Amino acid sequence: MKIIYNLSVLLILLFSYNIVCAQHVREPRVYIEDYKGTEAGALKKIDSVEALIVTAESQGISTEQEKMTISLAKTFLLYANWDEENTPVYTEMFDGLHEFFQTTPENLAQHLPTYERSEVITMLTESITTLEALLSGEISRQPSPIIDWRKISYDTNRLVYNEKPVFLADYTWQPKKAGVISLEDYFGAYDGFYFDPTAVVSEQGAIADQLKKYLKQKPSGNFGTTFIGHKNIPSWLESKFPKVDIGKALYTGYDISNPASREIIQKLFSGIVPLIKGKNYTKQGYMLTNEPHWNLTGNWEIVQFSDYAKDSLRVWLKKKHRNIEAFNTLWGKDYSSFDEIDIESFPMEDGERGKPIGYDIIKFNQDRVTNWFTFLDSEVKKYDSGAMTHIKLIPMHWSQNGRGNGLDFEALTRLTSNIGNDAGAKKSFRWGGPYDWTKRYAYFWRDMAMTYDFFRSVSPKKVNYNSEGHFLQSTAFTDLFLEPSYVRSIYWLAVLQGMNSVQSWFWPRENNGSLQNKGEDIAASLINQPRVVNEISKTFMDLNTHSEDIDALQHLEQPIRLFYSETSAINKLQYMDGIFKSYEELYFEGLSIGFATKDILEKNDNRTWEVVLIKNTEYVTTEELNALQSYLDNGGTIIMDTLSLKKNEYDVLHRQNLVQGKGSLRVMDTPENMNRTAMHKISSQNKLPPLTLNEHNTGNKKRCVWRSYKDEDERYVINVLNIGNKTSQVTVGIRGVSNDVKCVNLLNGEKMNPTFSINPEEVLLLEITKNTN
Known part of the structure; x- marks a missing residue:
């Protein structure tokens, strides 16, 4: 298991809802009882793939993808056996989710192991088809690089290995092994460390002896991230400051306006950071806070202002307005001085948005949160001057309309060393709707794509680290029958938009296949979907095979x-x-x-x-x-x-x-x-793309995201990705060149006509040359 101090603390990340709107339940493509796969059938397929691998390697064909698939197949056969022996556990977890699949929790739990084995057989069959095509010369591919996670470094806004850009994929809570199978060979090998204020065991700032001993012995390890938790606080701090939790937020268990919060952080960082600075497991960065938000509006996790926050607000208002008479006119009040200012309890009504009081309180909340993170960032760097820092920002807090969360995304992005986030997407919704995006698109991409472009606009020279990728599952989105086409499409799009590394949510299995906990979020997650994990790994292998092209497309100018x-x-x-x-x-x-x-x-x-x-x-x-x-x-x-x-x-x-x-x-x-x-x-100004793409489809609504570039050798590359819900007909060409062009699919070596159909969620990476015939 990846070592995390006080792992149980992280269980607070799991939360779920049992709300299901029957009006908008999913229409299944298939029912779980339709699957018939067996372990014997899967083992027979493994033998076939292994035999083809031997033949392919004798002909110099790279087979890393197929070796990965075999490793994953064996892993999920282990998981299926555990799931079969523990159907009551899954029955309980599927309760509340089953209505989305239009069946019973008992039925889902009973047939889940067979479904997992069937998916294993399907992905092995696909490997056989691919290997046979490679052996026949029908397709070709370039070798996938094998990344040593101990030797990853930075080059401005890139992660680099062997002097080439790399894109990293890993999973939250992923164990190191499944039985005897190493999961770090193909499914990510992030190292890391977790600490929080409970490590400070006395008012004098003493750090727990056991923890200090552990850190002094802990190897530098692999490239990784340090998770700083704020949920739990030591008992001595609560005794010294009895009101320290008034004004706390969901993932910050104390009031950031209370002087006690700075006292505990100073003691924590001065004791811990010198012990871990410079280690590989800190190089992806210190995560300053998990999913921060201090909501003043809405109906979820509302934060109250403590007396300290109210005092700070009065100071802020005096500095902003200076004159109490002018302030009274704006707010419609009759205070004799700024010291008298009081505010009503939250949540603040949406009707206050657009009024002076609404603007001032929301802006003050943003400023106090930015000041808090400025303090955290500076305290880390006081003891580790080379530290990379990031914040796990939730993109929808910027891309959607709410602004009462206390987050100035631009200021926070500019502040930290890396761009941090937990971006995701949604293929479907368990409740709510109907949603307009379904009329045109295959999935909901707004929050990720638009926010990633905003991040890069603010800080173009920083690495984008998604430390909790929610592309496969989130509170409102859980689907046991995700198609690999969606998986490849959304991860590829995220990288194209700027993502350099991702830890996907989530892999809560122990080495023996048992579950780390029994939350509803586990059922129908990626640990029940081998083809989903298989496609993530294949996608990142392809991205890293062509990393220099992807890097160029990722960093195009934004004219x-x-x-x-x-x-x-x-x-x-x-x-x-x-x-x-x-x-x-x-x-x-x-x-x-x-x-x-x-x-x-x-x-x-x-x-x-x-x-x-x-x-x-x-x-x-x-x-x-x-x-x-x-x-x-x-x-x-x-x-x-x-x-x-x-x-x-x-x-x-x-x-x-x-x-x-x-x-x-x-x-x-x-x-x-x-x-x-x-x-x-x-x-x-000659800033149009060097290639052209004309799209033809019903409704005249474009659905293909495309980016292109020309390298120093006059080589043209275009990435085309259909995020629409219908097939499109496209024609590619070279701008200013009237001749036909030649197209080669870089992912499989196939020659293509410059006019072709592209299916929903299909991804193409093409090399374009002039046709001189």
């Missing part, structure tokens, strides 16, 4: 920037829906889409930009307006609608408007005209 205002996001209830609509309109044009903000305009290099688009952004601060004006004065191009930039954060009309200066300012009446003008600007 079109969408202006994002935290001010409008706080004040407008549906602001992010509008941002996504603008993003979606440009997403399928072969360009990598970027974002611009006040700080991005002022602090980041904008020489590769061509245009900033401003849509539906009514509220901006004077400072944001000044940053845009400075961008124009320096020769930038802005295209905006007639609604935007009208009011400040307090719904007061601005006295100034943007003027063109040395740049170009276009105010347009429709989004279509804005996009058309922006694309014309890109074209005039």
Whole structure:
């Protein structure tokens, strides 16, 4: 088992709901009782694959993928046997989930082992088909690199092994072995360490002797991450500060505005960090907090302000407004001084959004959280100056409309050494809906894709580490019958969007196949789906085989920037829906889409930009307006609608408007005209993709995400990924070249016609050359 101090603490990550809306239950493609696989059938298939591997290797064909599949097959046969002997355990766990599959928990539990064995047989049969095609010369492939996880390093925004970019995949709570089978050979080998404030056993700051001894003996190990927990606090701290938990959050068991919180962190970090600095198992970074949020709005995990937080709020308001009379006018109050200010209990009503009181309290909450993380980051680096840090940010807290969570995503992304997150996607929903995205797309990709582009816009020189990938399962999304096509599509898209490494949620098995716990989240997770795990491994093998091409596509310039205002996001209830609509309109044009903000305009290099688009952004601060004006004065191009930039954060009309200066300012009446003008600007500056892709499908709604580049040797590569729910017909070409082109599928060596069909969730990586015939 990967060693984690006080592992039981991490069980707080598991939470579940038993809400199922019968109106929106899943329509199964197949029922679990339809599967008939046996262990004997699987073992026979293993023998066939192993024989073909011997033949293939004698002909110099790489067989790492098939060796991985055999290892996984043996692992899941072990798991199926345990599951068969423990059907009552699964019956209990399937209770609440069974309605989604339109059956009973008893039926799911009874047939689960047979389903697992059947999936093992299917993936082995696919391996046989692939090996036979390789042996016949029908297809070909390049060897997959074998990564030594002890020797991974950084190159700015890349993880590197043997001087080439690598993309890493691992699993939360993955054991080292399944029986005698090593799981670190093919399924990730992250090392790591967990610690939290309970390690401080006295008010004087003493660290538990057993823990210090363990750390002094712990090898440097593999490339890994250090998880800093905040859920549990020592009893002496509660005795010294009886109200320390007033204002606590879900994963932070103390009030971050209370001086006690800084006292315990200083003692914890001064005692632990010097013992672990420089070790391989810290190099992916110190995770400063798990999934942070301090919600003031909504109906989930609402945080109250402690007296310390209220005192800080009064100081913040005095600094912000200075004059109590002006403040009273804005808030509609009658205080005689800032010291008298009080606030009503939370949750704050959505009706306060767009009002001065709503803006100030939400912005204050963001500032106090940013200050807290600034403290955590600096305390780690006080004792480990070379430390990489990250925060497990939940992308939907930025990409969706809520802003009462205390998170300024831009400030937090800029603060830490790595980009940290737990991005995911959803193929289906267990409740709610119907959802508009299902009319066009195969899965819900908004939260991951848009947030990843925002992350990269803020910090283009940082590695993106997804420390809890929820592409396969989350609270509202659990599906026992996931197709490998979805698995490959979503992981590939995430890497294309910027993800360098991921620990997928989750692998809660012990070495003997037993379950680490009995939570509902385990049933129908990836540990019951061998083809899902198989496809993840194959996908990352392919990504690493072609890592230099993927790296180039991942780091394309972002010439079109969408202006994002935290001010409008706080004040407008549906602001992010509008941002996504603008993003979606440009997403399928072969360009990598970027974002611009006040700080991005002022602090980041904008020489590769061509245009900033401003849509539906009514509220901006004077400072944001000044940053845009400075961008124009320096020769930038802005295209905006007639609604935007009208009011400040307090719904007061601005006295100034943007003027063109040395740049170009276009105010347009429709989004279509804005996009058309922006694309014309890109074209005039020769910033369009070097390849072209024309898509034809029903409804004239584009569904293919594509990115292309040309290398120094005049070699063209294009990645095409259909995230739609229907097949599309596409034609690829070289921009400015009228001749036909030749296409080769880099993943299997097959020659293709430049016009071809691409199925939903299909991924193609193509090399394009001019046809000189």
